[in-house]
Amino acid sequence: MARSATDAREDERASIPAPKSPRGLVEIDGGARLTPIQWIERRMLSRPLIGPIAVLVFALIVFSIVSPNFGTLQNFSLILQQVQVIAMLGIAQTLIILTAGIDLSVAAVMLLAQVVMGKLAVAMGLPPELALVLGILVGVACGAINGLIVTKLNIPPFIATLGTLSIFYALNIFLSGGESVPYADVPGLFTWLGTGFQVLGTTFTFGQVLTILMFLVFAYILRSTAWGTHIYAVGDNLEAARLSGIRVNRVLMSVYIVAGLIIGVTAWLLIGRIGSISPTAGASYNLASITAVVIGGTSLFGGRGRIMGTLLGAVIVGVFSSGLSLAGFDNLWQEFTIGILIIGAVAVDQRLRKIGR
Amino acid sequence: MTTDTTAAVAGGAASAPFRSHELVIEGRKLVKRYGHVVALDETDFEIRQGEVLAVIGDNGAGKSSLIQCLSGAVQPDEGELLVGGELTTLKSPVEARRLGIETVFQSLAVSPALDVASNIFLGRELRRAGIAGSVFRMLDKKKMRQEALGAMSELGLQTLQNVGQSVETLSGGQRQGVAVARAAAFGSKVVILDEPTAALGVKESGRVVKLIKDINARGIPVILISHNMPQIFEVADRVHIQRLGRRIALVETSQIDMGDAVALMVGAKTPEQLGLETAS
Numbered sequence: 001m002a003r004s005a006t007d008a009r010e011d012e013r014a015s016i017p018a019p020k021s022p023r024g025l026v027e028i029d030g031g032a033r034l035t036p037i038q039w040i041e042r043r044m045l046s047r048p049l050i051g052p053i054a055v056l057v058f059a060l061i062v063f064s065i066v067s068p069n070f071g072t073l074q075n076f077s078l079i080l081q082q083v084q085v086i087a088m089l090g091i092a093q094t095l096i097i098l099t100a101g102i103d104l105s106v107a108a109v110m111l112l113a114q115v116v117m118g119k120l121a122v123a124m125g126l127p128p129e130l131a132l133v134l135g136i137l138v139g140v141a142c143g144a145i146n147g148l149i150v151t152k153l154n155i156p157p158f159i160a161t162l163g164t165l166s167i168f169y170a171l172n173i174f175l176s177g178g179e180s181v182p183y184a185d186v187p188g189l190f191t192w193l194g195t196g197f198q199v200l201g202t203t204f205t206f207g208q209v210l211t212i213l214m215f216l217v218f219a220y221i222l223r224s225t226a227w228g229t230h231i232y233a234v235g236d237n238l239e240a241a242r243l244s245g246i247r248v249n250r251v252l253m254s255v256y257i258v259a260g261l262i263i264g265v266t267a268w269l270l271i272g273r274i275g276s277i278s279p280t281a282g283a284s285y286n287l288a289s290i291t292a293v294v295i296g297g298t299s300l301f302g303g304r305g306r307i308m309g310t311l312l313g314a315v316i317v318g319v320f321s322s323g324l325s326l327a328g329f330d331n332l333w334q335e336f337t338i339g340i341l342i343i344g345a346v347a348v349d350q351r352l353r354k355i356g357r
Numbered sequence: 358m359t360t361d362t363t364a365a366v367a368g369g370a371a372s373a374p375f376r377s378h379e380l381v382i383e384g385r386k387l388v389k390r391y392g393h394v395v396a397l398d399e400t401d402f403e404i405r406q407g408e409v410l411a412v413i414g415d416n417g418a419g420k421s422s423l424i425q426c427l428s429g430a431v432q433p434d435e436g437e438l439l440v441g442g443e444l445t446t447l448k449s450p451v452e453a454r455r456l457g458i459e460t461v462f463q464s465l466a467v468s469p470a471l472d473v474a475s476n477i478f479l480g481r482e483l484r485r486a487g488i489a490g491s492v493f494r495m496l497d498k499k500k501m502r503q504e505a506l507g508a509m510s511e512l513g514l515q516t517l518q519n520v521g522q523s524v525e526t527l528s529g530g531q532r533q534g535v536a537v538a539r540a541a542a543f544g545s546k547v548v549i550l551d552e553p554t555a556a557l558g559v560k561e562s563g564r565v566v567k568l569i570k571d572i573n574a575r576g577i578p579v580i581l582i583s584h585n586m587p588q589i590f591e592v593a594d595r596v597h598i599q600r601l602g603r604r605i606a607l608v609e610t611s612q613i614d615m616g617d618a619v620a621l622m623v624g625a626k627t628p629e630q631l632g633l634e635t636a637s
């Protein structure tokens with residue numbers, strides 16, 4: 001059997017053009033010409049944040065023109081305060097949605113965690129530091145339970161977390177007796193994230209800083225670590241990930257646990273935000289977190305999206321709420337607009353997904 | 358990652374020194390059932406040190422099921438598997454990879470939304486040196502891109518200019534190239550290719566054939582599943598003929614012609630008629 005000479009390959013290798021730019025997009029298949037729309041689609045595929053940024057910039061410009069009170073630093077800080085809890089839950093939600101899952105129980109876990117914090121510190125008199133850590137661990141445990149149901153019982157995440165949504169919410173009402181802990185009884189540590197500092201005459205809270213930091217940390221993790229790559233791979237093509245030697249159940253389990261940790265921390269943020277410990281505050285945040293993720297350009301089908309998109313998605317929701325109400329529109333039009341944004345975002349995602357398949 | 362040229366030159370000689378009758382992987386009476394479908398019906402399998410073994414058979418003969426057992430993708434219901442002469446169970450693709458068994462699956466097993474380099478290094482990413490890698494777990498994307506580019510260049514995929522682009526923007530042939538490059542880059546004991554040229558044009562198929570020869574020239578045995586008879590007769594040392602879930606013949610390529618191989622494969626002739634011993 002004849003073996004080919006290697007020198008022919010050497011020649012070929014020499015003729016291979018060096019990549020023009022390490023990250024730029026190139027034309028495929030012998031440089032086929034792209035129509036402008038195709039070009040935009042390709043861009044959006046490689047830069048998923050383009051869509052949400054465009055929407056945000058557009059909204060900021062329009063609302064700044066319409067209402068003079070909108071474009072102030074003070075208003076921006078206010079918007080960020082209003083959306084920070086949803087944005088943080090959105091980090092957990094993004095991780096799970098990237099694996100092609102979904103978590104309907106995020107807000108229920110958050111409420112359970114904060115009620116446990118309150119119960120331990122206020123009713124049982126534990127040191128607030130300890131109560132805080134134990135409350136966060138409740139979030140971790142809830143995440144682990146979701147993860148076990150998904151990976152061990154093979155129940156689709158939608159159903160698994162629909163079930164645990166009821167369970168965790170019921171436990172939350174049971175433990176709290178349906179009653180709030182008033183501000184006066186809440187330890188200072190618990191509300192610390194609601195306090196803040198002045199910059200340029202505007203108040204910013206530690207909660208806002210924490211939220212931004214968390215986004216930066218998880219953007220780094222998703223982008224620059226193997227775990228992050230594996231999260232995308234699992235959501236993109238589960239079988240391919242498995243065949244590539246990724247322990248897919250281990251990745252899924254870790255994602256649900258880390259999501260639980262983030263939600264536990266968000267419970268702390270929530271107490272700071274509203275000042276008291278209420279078993280019903282933010283119960284609507286389950287769906288709101290999904291809204292932020294979707295408007296941020298992350299695909300509900302998994303494997304595609306950016307964590308920073310979720311921050312943008314949450315801010316977009318806040319900007320529309322604030323802008324529309326400052327312009328004198330009724331609250332119902334905020335809901336209406338958000339509905340359009342969700343459908344628009346998913347329509348774009350559907351279109352982009354078709355390109356490569 | 359790069360081809361060992363000395364081995365390649367040695368492989369160019371008529372008698373390859375690394376060839377031997379030692380079996381790298383051996384399967385004995387492997388059975389795989391899917392419900393009431395028997396994909397593998399007590400099939401035997403063997404590949405020798407240093408050879409290119411072609412596996413041929415009709416659609417549904419159980420070729421993919423067989424190599425999935427060898428690569429840990431599925432577990433046989435019955436039978437024994439020996440790797441390097443030792444009884445082994447491959448519970449997952451991870452275990453097969455760890456043993457140096459690298460596979461291009463028929464389904465390709467690529468992740469469309471990830472870029473080329475990430476796909477090639479999926480599941481064995483390179484981390485930065487120093488604390489960036491050890492504490493902050495930072496990936497060495499630059500190095501992975503460089504090495505991925507090298508692996509792709511070796512396949513002659515000139516149209517692919519950028520290993521940072523996502524696989525979904527590639528043509529079917531280029532995607533296949535990614536999967537083949539990955540196996541070629543990491544295979545250390547056996548490289549298994551399940552229809553690696555199915556989506557490729559003539560030129561690209563030729564490249565894959567050359568790559569198979571290159572891999573083999575490094576002393577690594579290759580299992581090639583293909584329906585392309587001329588290709589098989591060009592590269593393979595022996596042919597394993599699979600029919601209805603069994604190995605009905607295992608012959609030296611030089612001892613059989615294409616027509617007979619196809620006749621055996623589709624059942625038009627029996628091994629007895631050709632004077633071959635029924636393998637097993």
Ligand SMILES: Nc1ncnc2c1ncn2[C@@H]1O[C@H](COP(=O)(O)OP(=O)(O)OP(=O)(O)O)[C@@H](O)[C@H]1O
Nearest residue numbers: 391394395396414415416417418419420421422423
């Ligand atoms: N995951 C599965 N579930 C159910 N049946 C399967 C599965 N995989 C394979 N089979 C069945 O097992 C038999 C052998 O399939 P296999 O894929 O091994 O054939 P093949 O020789 O690779 O065919 P081809 O040339 O078409 O790739 C077929 O009848 C197929 O339908």
Ligand SMILES: [Mg+2]
Nearest residue numbers: 420421422463
């Ligand atoms: Mg097959």
